[in-house]
Amino acid sequence: MDIFSNLWLGASTAFLPMNLFYGFIGCLLGTAIGVxxxxxxxxxxxxxxxxxxxxxxxxxxxxxxGIFYGAQxxxxxxxxxxxxxxxxxxxxxxxDGYQMARNGRAGAALxxxxxxxxxxxxxxxxxxxxxxxxxxxxxxxxxxxxYFSLMVLGLVASVALASGSLLxxxxxxxxxxxxxxxxxxxxxxxxRYVFDVPELYDGLNFVAVSMGIFGICExxxxxxxxxxxSVGVKRVTGLMLTREDFRRIRWPVLRGTxxxxxxxxxxxxxxxxxxxxxYAMEKRLSPNGAEFGKGAIEGVAAPESANNAGAQTSFIPMxxxxxxxxxxxxxxxxxxxxxxxxxxxNVISDEPDxxxxxxxxxxxxxxxxxxxxxxxIGLWVRMLTVPYHLLFPAIIGFCCIGAYSINNSVFDxxxxxxxxxxxxxxxxxxxEPAPLLLGFILGPMLEENLRRAMLISQGDPTIFVRSPLSLxxxxxxxVVLGLVLSPSISRKREEAFTE
Amino acid sequence: MNLKRFMTFAAVAxxxxxxxxxxxxxxxxxxxxVTVIVPFAAGGNTDTFGRLVAEELDKxxxxxxxxxxxxxxxxxxxxxxxxxxxxxxxxIGMGTVSSNAINQTLYKSLPYDKEKGFAPISxxxxxxxxxxxxxxxxxxxxVEELIAFLKAEPGxxxxxxxxxxxxxxxxxxxxxxxxxxxxxxxxxxxxxxAILDVVAGHVDMMFDNIPTAAQQVKAGKVKALAxxxxxxxxxxxxxxxxxxxxxxxxxxxxxxxxxPAGTPPEIVEKLSKEVQAxxxxxxxxxxxxxxxxxxxxxxxxxxxxxxxxETAKWAEVIKAANVPLQ
Numbered sequence: 001m002d003i004f005s006n007l008w009l010g011a012s013t014a015f016l017p018m019n020l021f022y023g024f025i026g027c028l029l030g031t032a033i034g035v036x037x038x039x040x041x042x043x044x045x046x047x048x049x050x051x052x053x054x055x056x057x058x059x060x061x062x063x064x065x066g067i068f069y070g071a072q073x074x075x076x077x078x079x080x081x082x083x084x085x086x087x088x089x090x091x092x093x094x095x096d097g098y099q100m101a102r103n104g105r106a107g108a109a110l111x112x113x114x115x116x117x118x119x120x121x122x123x124x125x126x127x128x129x130x131x132x133x134x135x136x137x138x139x140x141x142x143x144x145x146x147y148f149s150l151m152v153l154g155l156v157a158s159v160a161l162a163s164g165s166l167l168x169x170x171x172x173x174x175x176x177x178x179x180x181x182x183x184x185x186x187x188x189x190x191x192r193y194v195f196d197v198p199e200l201y202d203g204l205n206f207v208a209v210s211m212g213i214f215g216i217c218e219x220x221x222x223x224x225x226x227x228x229x230s231v232g233v234k235r236v237t238g239l240m241l242t243r244e245d246f247r248r249i250r251w252p253v254l255r256g257t258x259x260x261x262x263x264x265x266x267x268x269x270x271x272x273x274x275x276x277x278x279y280a281m282e283k284r285l286s287p288n289g290a291e292f293g294k295g296a297i298e299g300v301a302a303p304e305s306a307n308n309a310g311a312q313t314s315f316i317p318m319x320x321x322x323x324x325x326x327x328x329x330x331x332x333x334x335x336x337x338x339x340x341x342x343x344x345x346n347v348i349s350d351e352p353d354x355x356x357x358x359x360x361x362x363x364x365x366x367x368x369x370x371x372x373x374x375x376x377i378g379l380w381v382r383m384l385t386v387p388y389h390l391l392f393p394a395i396i397g398f399c400c401i402g403a404y405s406i407n408n409s410v411f412d413x414x415x416x417x418x419x420x421x422x423x424x425x426x427x428x429x430x431x432e433p434a435p436l437l438l439g440f441i442l443g444p445m446l447e448e449n450l451r452r453a454m455l456i457s458q459g460d461p462t463i464f465v466r467s468p469l470s471l472x473x474x475x476x477x478x479v480v481l482g483l484v485l486s487p488s489i490s491r492k493r494e495e496a497f498t499e
Numbered sequence: 500m501n502l503k504r505f506m507t508f509a510a511v512a513x514x515x516x517x518x519x520x521x522x523x524x525x526x527x528x529x530x531x532x533v534t535v536i537v538p539f540a541a542g543g544n545t546d547t548f549g550r551l552v553a554e555e556l557d558k559x560x561x562x563x564x565x566x567x568x569x570x571x572x573x574x575x576x577x578x579x580x581x582x583x584x585x586x587x588x589x590x591i592g593m594g595t596v597s598s599n600a601i602n603q604t605l606y607k608s609l610p611y612d613k614e615k616g617f618a619p620i621s622x623x624x625x626x627x628x629x630x631x632x633x634x635x636x637x638x639x640x641x642v643e644e645l646i647a648f649l650k651a652e653p654g655x656x657x658x659x660x661x662x663x664x665x666x667x668x669x670x671x672x673x674x675x676x677x678x679x680x681x682x683x684x685x686x687x688x689x690x691x692x693a694i695l696d697v698v699a700g701h702v703d704m705m706f707d708n709i710p711t712a713a714q715q716v717k718a719g720k721v722k723a724l725a726x727x728x729x730x731x732x733x734x735x736x737x738x739x740x741x742x743x744x745x746x747x748x749x750x751x752x753x754x755x756x757x758x759p760a761g762t763p764p765e766i767v768e769k770l771s772k773e774v775q776a777x778x779x780x781x782x783x784x785x786x787x788x789x790x791x792x793x794x795x796x797x798x799x800x801x802x803x804x805x806x807x808x809e810t811a812k813w814a815e816v817i818k819a820a821n822v823p824l825q
Binding site: 042045049095140141142143184186187188190191196198199201203321324327330331333334337338340342346359408409448452455456458469 | 540547567568573717775823
């Protein structure tokens with residue numbers, strides 16, 4: 001069959017010793033920067049671009065791709081261990097992963113993340129090989145109207161993210177939406193809530209905000225109460241998963257992979273959106289829904305699979321259409337152009353070695369990452385035994401470096417510091433930060449696409465129901481909203497969460 | 500010696516010392532690491548040109564030229580940093596048509612002195628834009644037919660851009676004002692999402708940078724009607740220029756190297772000569788042309804004249820099109 005000869009061609013490229021070597025370097029670097037909070041793949045790839053000039057195109061791109069998905073693996077490590085998402089896509093992993101670590105199950109949480117990611121990476125790679133061109137055309141059908149409806153569904157579903165009071169969750173979503181309006185309005189170019197600060201013209205930085213709200217805030221909470229220190233875990237039981245764990249994560253991993261593969265194809269915040277969406281979905285579907293937020297293994301398995309699948313499939317629009325869906329893909333496009341390859345619909349036919357080689361290398365890279373990460377779990381977990389007076393300053397130091405390196409801007413460090421105080425105040429009042437961050441991500445996309453769709457339709461709102469895709473997304477949103485508000489479910493929800 | 504005379508003496512001595520230092524200052528330059536500020540995110544065109552030139556300056560002058568990305572506010576943040584840095588040649592920066600010729604009019608206030616400006620070193624490269632249309636939405640094979648088509652249905656058709664006030668947006672406004680047509684502007688955050696929606700037919704047309712657009716044209720996803728440079732572009736050799744239909748129509752996205760105002764002219768001159776030599780190098784010419792870019796390599800004076808001309812041109816378009824100021 002055609003696909004096998006293609007994969008064979010890819011394997012003959014990807015398994016060249018030199019390409020394996022660069023793939024390994026990429027994965028290793030990616031894991032390292034993923035573990036360091038804030039320091040993301042975008043900055044790293046940008047810094048390494050000049051080095052790749054001298055490499056053959058296949059090796060260069062394999063290494064850069066390795067950095068990207070390696071970071072997805074590494075990002076979950078700090079999220080689980082110290083409640084500090086190393087990557088924006090591992091924000092949700094922190095919710096249950098960190099609770100698992102507090103219960104002494106850090107090893108199991110990290111193993112779940114690694115194995116879930118590997119499974120998702122494998123499936124997404126096969127999907128990439130088989131279905132890249134048709135999937136790319138699905139992504140093309142997503143115009144502004146469809147995006148708007150997808151965001152509406154996302155917002156409605158996000159209520160499920162909350163485990164406490166429904167009203168408080170809604171308040172947090174609205175707060176997030178408002179924070180998202182800071183910056184230059186895309187349609188009119190008018191600055192909003194910028195107070196003449198040029199750094200605010202592009203809005204608040206998501207990574208800085210989430211590091212403040214999750215990471216630094218956690219340190220503040222720990223310092224407040226010396227007896228009940230939660231960073232650092234007293235007892236670590238069992239690094240590996242039990243049979244029961246495997247049974248529990250089976251479906252979440254599968255569903256997370258499916259959702260992540262799909263959302264990753266869409267341009268925009270693919271992997272990040274995927275992790276939020278799959279967490280919300282599992283919370284609804286899982287028989288252990290009540291355990292979410294208190295250390296449910298499903299709450300780690302689903303988003304980790306989803307973000308890795310999404311990271312993999314976000315290559316689809318870049319490789320098949322030449323259109324980058326996120327900043328990392330934009331850098332990959334830059335790297336290809338510097339190598340004399342113009343990304344576009346012709347890459348598959350013009351550069352089959354490169355295209356198929358990259359696909360196969362993604363799988364071999366994922367395998368390397370599991371081999372690299374599983375033995376390291378013991379080492380990471382031991383990091384928790386580092387005394388607080390060393391660990392806390394180190395975390396804060398890394399956070400500052402991370403926040404600074406996003407845009408090489410001191411302002412982002414202040415944003416992080418400010419939001420750590422906001423996060424601390426919110427946690428005192430028992431507001432949860434996850435819905436806030438979701439509102440913050442979805443808000444600008446929702447508004448942008450709403451207004452863009454209305455511009456295109458010359459002010460005719462029926463554009464949202466004329467497209468079958470948009471209509472069905474809106475209908476699903478209505479159904480979900482009905483479920484959330486229906487008396488029987490909301491009563492059950494109250495029961496589940498009150499204690 | 501009274502105090503006043505001493506002061507005069509000291510001032511003269513200092514001036515002489517400074518004058519005596521000057522030739523050696525340029526000769527010694529650079530004696531330490533030079534920072535190259537790129538006021539846009541890594542991976543974009545400006546970043547690519549900045550890194551290419553920094554890499555070569557590094558080799559030729561024997562000092563590290565380190566690229567530092569300072570993105571934000573349409574390039575204003577990076578340029579603000581550049582303006583505030585010591586004018587000694589050890590901090591230089593990239594600038595573009597947006598940051599150095601459009602923002603001057605578009606922004607009500609800039610984080611640096613508009614009048615003082617910058618010391619232009621050299622124009623590195625320019626990218627023509629190309630007008631692409633979705634063939635299902637726009638029934639036109641050339642610019643004349645497009646204008647007739649748009650006049651028949653005023654305001655009914657949309658064009659995408661990479662944001663309000665970008666060179667891509669203003670190229671559209673230039674077309675509206677010069678051809679007397681009305682179109683609806685649909686802004687995006689960046690051009691990659693915008694061209695995607697033109698390919699998919701959600702938006703009817705756009706002006707896009709040639710390197711990305713050319714691939715979509717060659718794959719038959721969109722139709723190229725005209726390029727916005729005064730001469731035809733190598734990547735799309737059979738596409739006519741806008742100027743052949745609307746005389747004088749020029750809207751390129753250019754990228755150059757700048758120093759803070761007040762940088763010693765000898766250092767600016769030295770850097771300018773180096774950049775000109777780098778751009779003139781056949782290997783670099785070939786590399787840039789393969790990317791669809793026009794290599795420039797102007798002198799400092801030529802660059803200043805060019806910037807003044809561009810600033811005046813875009814100020815007129817912004818006023819005529821009533822683009823809201825930021």
